[in-house]
Amino acid sequence: MVKVTFKDNSGNPITTIDANNDEPLSTQGQAAGAAVPVACGVGACRMCVGKCTRGAEHLDQNAHGEKHISTEEDEFLTCICGVKEDAPDDAEVEIELENL
Numbered sequence: 398m399v400k401v402t403f404k405d406n407s408g409n410p411i412t413t414i415d416a417n418n419d420e421p422l423s424t425q426g427q428a429a430g431a432a433v434p435v436a437c438g439v440g441a442c443r444m445c446v447g448k449c450t451r452g453a454e455h456l457d458q459n460a461h462g463e464k465h466i467s468t469e470e471d472e473f474l475t476c477i478c479g480v481k482e483d484a485p486d487d488a489e490v491e492i493e494l495e496n497l
């Protein structure tokens with residue numbers, strides 16, 4: 398499990414989840430009650446994008462699909478990205494959602 402904190406675009410924490418690598422981060426965040434914005438759901442728009450401000454090395458951008466648009470190095474499409482299978486149990490990740 399990796400601790401993933403979703404923040405709004407002002408950097409305010411919204412929710413923290415214990416993320417697994419079974420589902421995209423947006424799905425896990427929504428299941429925990431965070432209003433993670435998703436539109437296409439397949440890595441082809443920017444609705445779900447988040448800037449990773451901590452722990453990017455524990456994320457796999459293409460864990461649950463292929464990215465169809467370009468993003469900055471510190472940006473992740475949460476509808477397709479997930480945590481790496483080999484991430485340590487005490488890993489912590491913070492993501493600022495652009496559209497929240």
Ligand code: FES
Nearest residue numbers: 436438442445476
């Ligand atoms: S919702 Fe479109 S890229 Fe994630």
